[in-house]
Amino acid sequence: MTRGIPLNQFKRLYSSYASKTVPLSFTKYDIPSKNKLISRKQPLIICHGLFGSKQNWRSLAKSISLQCNCEVYTIDARNHGESPHNEHHTYDLMGSDLLQFIQDHNIENPMLMGHSMGGKVMMNVSLRQPQLPSKLIVIDMAPIKLQLTREYSDHIEAMREIQAKQLTKQKEADEILQKFEPDLIVRQFLLTNLKKSRDTGVYQFRIPYDILGRALSQMGGFSFETQPLPESRQYQGPTLFITGGKSPFRKQFVDHPELIKAQFPNSVIENIEDAGHWVQTEKPQEFLELATRFINKED
Structure with missing residues (x-):
């Protein structure tokens, strides 16, 4: 299936969200100038998890940019890192922040990657604008409502x-x-x-x-879980879930594969056996191998 939505069309679809957003702090990892002419990949946007920031991703973002020959943006979600603070902290609002960021930086059909909270932000955007992302990578978080641990x-x-x-x-x-x-x-x-x-x-x-x-109870939720999604509302692009075998969140993938497929039908789940919830930190090489192989794969 050919994916993609023209940027001007996306801007028209998105305009109703803009008044609620905050500008996101970011770092951009560019393609080496000698490789720019041969790069055909879409840019990758990475969002961290709860209590994280873009600086947690510096080393991996550089490696992904070099190994996949693509631009990489790491962002700070609202109320994290160097992004503005706001009393309201929900997945819908963080998704709107990201949509505004994509529009402001004229990024066409980006690949999206997120860990934990950031993974739910990226899934939120993918289901709200299914034709926008070219690929999706979610790290150790399922599109399912759950109770956060103590x-x-x-x-x-x-x-x-x-x-x-x-x-x-x-x-x-x-x-x-x-x-x-x-x-x-x-x-x-x-x-x-x-x-x-x-x-x-x-x-x-x-x-x-x-x-x-105050937002912790909402961070366990997910906007789309109980809604039957017609095919037009599913995200049908290539999707990779990377889980940690020792993570408390692994159980959601084992217990509810049908719910994941109902929202992300073109998804695969890869498990890194000896990793906990911070998969990319605990097993960076194994994580990098899975992520770069998926990004570099021709659809």
Whole structure:
């Protein structure tokens, strides 16, 4: 099936969302100039998970750009990284932010990739505008409503305690975080959100953890799960789900393959056996091999 929607047509379809969006901070990884003339791939846009940011993807984004010879954009979702804060934090609004970003940067039929929360953002956009994305990669998150585990609210509580202590050493922040999170990889990931004030020398979180804490119940949801989707509303483009064999979210893929196929009929699921939820961080080479093979595959 030939996929794609002309950019001018997409702009007309999208215009009703623009007033609700926030501008997204991003980094662009360009194609080396010597390869630009031979590149025919669409740009790839990557969105991180909850409490993440575009900086988590620097190394992998560079590798994907080089190995796939495509432009790569990494974005910060609203209330994350360097993007604006907003009291409202839902998948529909984050999807609208991304649609606005695509329009503002004149990106035609991008490939979309997202981890966890970012995966649901990318699925939201793909089902709202099924002809827009040329390919979709979702990392360890199914298009299914679920209950987030307690660790997410524990992380919010840890951030509150760290902020209240007015710490001047990151080591002290990690010591507090250890009471809530034993996994070093996860702690290092969460601590990337700390920023030291030039004026006071005190570490502060750059994400609005109170807003995100209030949004946790919505982050387990998914807008389209209970809606029967006609063929015209399904995303029928090539779709890759990459799961972690040790992830608590793996069960959704095992238990509900028919629900995934009902929304993404041209999807395949690849499992990295020894990985947890942070698949791309725990097993970067295995992840990169799966992702680049899928991107480079001719449809």
